[in-house]
Amino acid sequence: MSLIASNLSIKHEKNFHLNDVSFSMSKGEIYTIIGRTLAGKTTLLKTIAGLISPDSGGLTFDGHDFGGIPVWKREIAMVYQQFINYPHLTVYQNVAFPLKQRGIQKTEIHRRVIAALSQVGLEGFGDRKIQALSGGQQQRVALARSLVKEAKIVLLDEPLVNLDYKLREQLREEFRGIFDTKASEDSILIYSSTDPVEAMQLGGQILVMDEGRIIQQASAKEIYENPISTKVSQITNDPAMNLFEGRIEDGCIVLSPEIKFDLPSHFNGLPQGDFTFGLRAAAISLDDNGFPFSVELSEISGSETFLHVRHEGLKIVGLLNLVQNFSVGGKVSVRFDTKHLYAFAPDGRLKSSPYGGLQ
Amino acid sequence: MSLFYSTLKYLAVTLWSMFVIAPFLWALTTSFKDFQSVTSGATYIPWVDFEPTLDGWRSLFKSPAQGGIAIVEPFFNSVIVTAAGSGISIILGTLAAYSLSRFTFRVGPIRNGDITFFFISQRIMPPVVLSIPFFIMLGKLGLLDTLFGLVLVYVVLLMPIAVWIMVDFFNKVPIEIDETALIDGCNPYQAFFKVVLPNSVPGIIVAGMFCMIFGWTDFFFAFILTFTEVQLLPVAIVALNSSITPWWSLSAAALVSVAPLVVVAFVVERYLSKGNLSGALK
Secondary structure (H helix, E strand, O other): OEEEEEEEEEEEOOEEEEEEEEEEEEOOOEEEEEEOOOOOHHHHHHHHHOOOOOOEEEEEEOOEEOOOOOHHHOOEEEEOOOOOOOOOOEHHHHHHHHHHHOOOOHHHHHHHHHHHHHHOOOOOOOOOEHHHOOHHHHHHHHHHHHHHOOOOEEEEEOOOOOOOHHHHHHHHHHHHHHHHHHHHHOOEEEEEEOOHHHHHHHOOEEEEEEOOEEEEEEEHHHHHHOOOEHHHHHHOOOOOOEEEEEEEEOOEEEOOOOOEEEOOHHHOOOOOEEEEEEEOHHHEEEEEEEEEEEEEEEEEEOOEEEEEEEEOOEEEEEEEEOOOOOOOOOEEEEEEOHHHOEEEOOOOEEEEEOOOEEO | OHHHHHHHHHHHHHHHHHHHHHHHHHHHHHHOOOHHHHHOOOOOOEOOOEOOOOHHHHOOOOOHHHOOOOOHHHHHHHHHHHHHHHHHHHHHHHHHHHHHHHOOOOEOOEOHHHHHHHHHHHHHOOHHHHHHHHHHHHHHHOOOOOHHHHHHHHHHHHHHHHHHHHHHHHHHOOHHHHHHHHHOOOOHHHHHHHHHOHHHHHHHHHHHHHHHHHHHHOOHHHHHOOOOOOOOHHHHHHOOOOOOOOHHHHHHHHHHHHHHHHHHHHHHHHHHOOOOHHHHHO
16 A cells, blocks of 8 residues: 655745655655745645645555545545644544544444544543643644544644643654554554654654755655755754865865864765865864864753854854853864764765765 | 722723613613603602603504504514524625635635625615615515515625624634544535534624624614515604604613613623634634
8 A cells, every 4th residue: 555646746826835746655654744844744745635736746545546536535634733623522522523424333433432532641531622621632632533533644744843842742752652553554654844853753754845845755764864965954953964165175174274174084085176064063062172163152952052153154053962051252162073074065965974975 | 009990990880881871771761651750850760750650661562543653563573684684694694704714716806805895895885875776676576665675685784794704703713624624524515514613603693693783773774665564673663753752652662672682792792702703713
């Protein structure tokens, strides 16, 4: 069982919402679509659901044309980023709604609703009104409604984005657990997110979207290790990968007259010339023998510190362990862990990665 | 300071309440007076200032031949015309508003907003502009001086109000609710009737109330488009205003005409005080 998209395009006036999107998805897999706001993620999910018709291209599911099947006849479930439920119904009635629409017997509906509520941790909430629930509980109801249908394709459109940090963490773990079981059965699970951490944690296959195009599709590990372009490296890292212009010259990497370092071994095959170099924030550290930078901003995040530093035109962000205090404008010595350096061609294509060698 | 502002607030509310209640009190006391009591100056306390009588109220049920004003038939005529006009307007207006809210219509430069404005523009025109075409059209259809003719006219007059209120209401309802219903197996009609409509009750009630108020209080079209066969309540009450005005009957009739609106206002008050109607859905 597979979902295949061929050259899907949707254009509104002069802007492409989807631009020649093609992919193939198989059952039992989790697919995460990652992209910035307005990248086309929701449009793609709605197109799969049948809520939006593509201007060109097509979708097939299990070898059959999906385009001619109306939304209400597609075996699809969808959870939105807003907590969308039916306010006039109780929790139980909300979850039972899609089953009633299908004309399933009452006893079977009851069994499946109770199981779904239990799966999302809402046992005993059946009689409550939706408005009486917290945001996280409302989203669980929406999730239960998507599970109860046992749909062939489950679409989750940034389902955690409107929840507070703690709840997001908790639900993310629970999602993984719920859908590990679910996906291993007979569903295709498609999850969209703007959050690279979320995408990496969910694992599975990742589709990176930008301006309506899929710019890379690979496993989470592959995307992390070998982002095929600077765009992918920016979208799939939080904070975004540091990118800086430089040259390879006489066995050295030259970023500025003062900042030069030896070529790492995985760059040995690269020719001399201009490159865009990439380094994750975690590969930046403070070292007395490093290069002089001045602090622009320091942000404490949990038990880590994001340090924004600048050396003339070169701006980078480092992720430092533990909570550390820096004064703005203060001087620090920064070390680049060149073992983790990426090289991209001036047009943005990956030329060398610490994991994949030459591209 | 807070005591000062609190006192000021209660004083303002008390004065405003008196301002609103005073005409009702005047009408209520007058409805229990006779000619002597009415002409002897402003009095308000029964049995102390004047001797109450039910003559004014009894006259509502007597025919003119018996010295009454026979308000029962005009009252029920008004009920029929207002209820039918409001009901049809709400049904058609809700459907029109839903489509204007959810679907994109384009005819040349005209867009959804222009169509909505076209509806409400019917209410911007002075009624007298509409009265002549209405009179001619109803005349040609043989519907002048009939309840059915009035219902048709009231639908034309009230539907813009329903569309205007309901478009605004539906615009505040997330379209994802409709989409979720479709995904959950409803066809578009089922999505509307099973999901959108039950969640639109507050908007429908408010729109219905405004339709009822405008329909019930209309005098102009009820006066222009009826003669002898059909008379609505506002026309019947104004007809009492003759050279010798029976103030007691007039007051009783005025109270009867206001009573349904007061009841409606109390029933829907909680929906009106919600302010943001879409709150029901978020």
